[in-house]
Amino acid sequence: MSTPPTDGFPGPGERIGQYEIVRRLGLGGMGVVFEAVDTVLRRRVALKVIAPYVADDPAFRARFTQEAQAQASLDSSHVVPVFAHGEADGALYIASQLIPGGDLGAMLRASGAPPPRTALDLVAQVATGLGDAHATGLVHRDVKPANVLVRTRGEEVSAYLTDFGIARRTGVDPALASDGCADGTPGYLAPELHTGGTPGPSTDVYSLGCLLWAALVGRAPYAGAPDRLAGAHRSAPVPQLAVGGPFEQQVNAILCRAMAKSPRDRYPSAHALRDDLRRVLRDCPAPPRVQAADPEEGRPAGRTRPRGLAGVLASTFVVLLAGGGIGLALTLRGDSTDEQRAVTNIAAALVEDADFEEPEAECTARRLVERSGVQALREQGLLDGDLELTADSGGSIDPRVLADVISVGASCVFEKVGGGQPSATRTRPATVATYNVPSGPR
Incomplete structure (x- = not known):
């Protein structure tokens, strides 16, 4: 039975062009993601629909088209494929492959960090997708757990990079690429971007290092109000695991190189980082779990994880x-x-x-x-x-x-x-990114 639309959005059973809405999957800054059926090709998709009251903004429409074209241009086994994008029945939309399982951020909040081998394997897969994007001249600029979709099939766990909403291709019109503020999520943003630096592959590599830390311990590498967070990325020590054997030693070395304060000291590519992760997986037996080391004393810190949805954000911004x-x-x-x-x-x-x-x-x-x-x-x-x-x-x-x-x-x-x-309160035009698909059989 159909339910009425919510605030201008379609309800189950209604259509946008050739897509019939099944249910809502998640809420994004400026719209909603639905599970929908492509009635022409008879397949289920994730349909991102932009809020009607922002879809008429010319700058926003240009950025939306840029996102869709950027992601559709990639051919990678670890980037979510875009099937179509456009406008139908007055609504801007982008149809992507439906990835059952939800995103890595939701997984970390619900269950904590996965086993260390799984964490390294997931990040290596993301590094593959990110490196493939860089090879086409595309910089993601917002690598974080919420932008990694995860699918579990038996013992196999697959990761897919998504949300190229603030991605930039070499030569893109600067007016469409940025509003003069730092793009990305502060907890995963390279030091130079906190001070007006230019995004590039090396800044994505830094964010990938932050993602590795989050996958291993269940939280971002640094926390605090924006000014303190920026300062930590610029000058705080790279977080390290408490060393219990070769696995932690090798992973710590990868973290130090990926999250080096200077871009020239980082991995030359996401694929190079991936290769080191695969080497550790091949050569070093992993412990059942790892812990963060106390940055001052080098001993294991308490294995804490953000409680519920509150995360690690400060109460004052x-x-x-x-x-x-x-x-x-x-x-x-x-x-x-x-x-x-x-x-x-x-x-x-x-x-x-x-x-x-x-x-x-x-x-x-x-x-x-x-x-x-x-x-x-x-x-x-x-x-x-x-x-x-x-x-x-x-x-x-x-x-x-x-x-x-x-x-x-x-x-x-x-x-x-x-x-x-x-208002300068936003750092970029927000787009729907969260796919939040519940796990389980379909």
């Missing part, structure tokens, strides 16, 4: 607004601990599960809490008893709050501030 450099502290002044905790948890969930940028997520979370209050958000089903964003059985944001999240999120991105100048 500072965003500089364009036109006068006004500082806006995105916290609730004078609010209770519960209110600030709710803001932090909602923001972290939007970053990790919905591919929001951190400033957009903070703004959205703050306004949701200000609008309704913590108790009302609990009653509406947005927050659970621990003040964390509720999820449905597929691990995505509860359908009952989809419209509110998208509406408030869009206002945080596109509103005008201070003398009619556009």
